[in-house]
């Protein structure tokens with residue numbers, strides 16, 4: 001795996017990253033450094049309530065950066081919200097963006113940046129390399145240990161009329177600065193922490209077996225998988241979330257990996273589920289991951305063996321069948337141990353939805369790099385197993 005990956009011609013894009021305690025207090029200076037004078041701050045009501053948005057606003061005030069706050073963002077951000085935010089950006093005379101929150105505010109802010117720079121509706125930018133004009137300067141403060149939109153080339157926006165999510169993949173949507181403060185994770189609920197951490201594990205695994213993987217991205221994916229294997233259960237156990245630095249560092253590493261290697265069938269189907277039924281992204285990934293690993297295994301056995309070993313499973317010298325069942329079983333047990341139990345049916349997905357969901361997933365940009373090319377029926381089976 002490594003030799004082939006080293007000789008492949010690959011690019012690696014990343015923002016400036018500041019990682020550590022109180023990184024979010026540098027937001028004002030970061031905007032100033034980028035030449036911004038008035039920032040549209042995109043956040044959501046939960047993050048505002050947790051107090052992180054006020055910390056960022058105070059940092060902007062201290063640096064003399066004017067700001068306008070926009071919080072009309074739902075968990076699966078919609079094109080209409082992007083349009084509203086872009087109008088607010090224009091009307092307020094903003095020249096920079098600051099996103100504070102999880103994937104929802106960050107993806108919405110990216111959409112606002114695309115619209116502000118290109119003056120066309122965000123849904124017209126679906127696909128790879130469709131964004132011609134770069135966004136205004138953008139600073140991100142992530143507050144969950146999933147999504148990694150603060151470092152990624154991805155923006156995911158819901159197309160409500162078509163009941164699906166569109167993926168915008170472009171170097172033009174990589175933020176300029178990511179201010180990663182692990183303490184921001186301390187206000188997440190335990191369930192949100194579990195879902196976002198399983199999103200991160202999915203990012204790392206999908207990046208590692210992606211057809212777009214390289215030595216550069218594998219380095220980051222393996223680091224994330226190793227940290228999650230050792231620390232995830234420990235971090236989420238007990239009355240308080242612990243090891244926040246490990247969780248946040250794993251999220252950052254997985255983000256750097258998937259931003260540059262892209263993803264696979266778990267995300268393609270999760271986007272389809274999130275678009276049609278407005279389900280939480282991390283929860284969708286968590287419920288699909290074991291089934292997609294089972295489906296993909298033969299097409300990327302070396303990668304999955306590396307995943308299993310890095311997670312700490314005793315699989316050296318074992319047959320393919322044993323490694324496969326050990327890894328699939330581990331992922332199922334981990335998900336249940338973290339409290340993401342039950343199945344899709346309990347979340348409102350019906351057997352009659354499966355065909356449409358699979359058809360939509362077949363069109364998702366993330367499927368292009370899945371190590372095994374599925375038929376629509378293959379994705380239907382993955383969904384049926386997760387029902």
Ligand SMILES: [Fe+2]
Nearest residue numbers: 147199203281
């Ligand atoms: Fe994700």
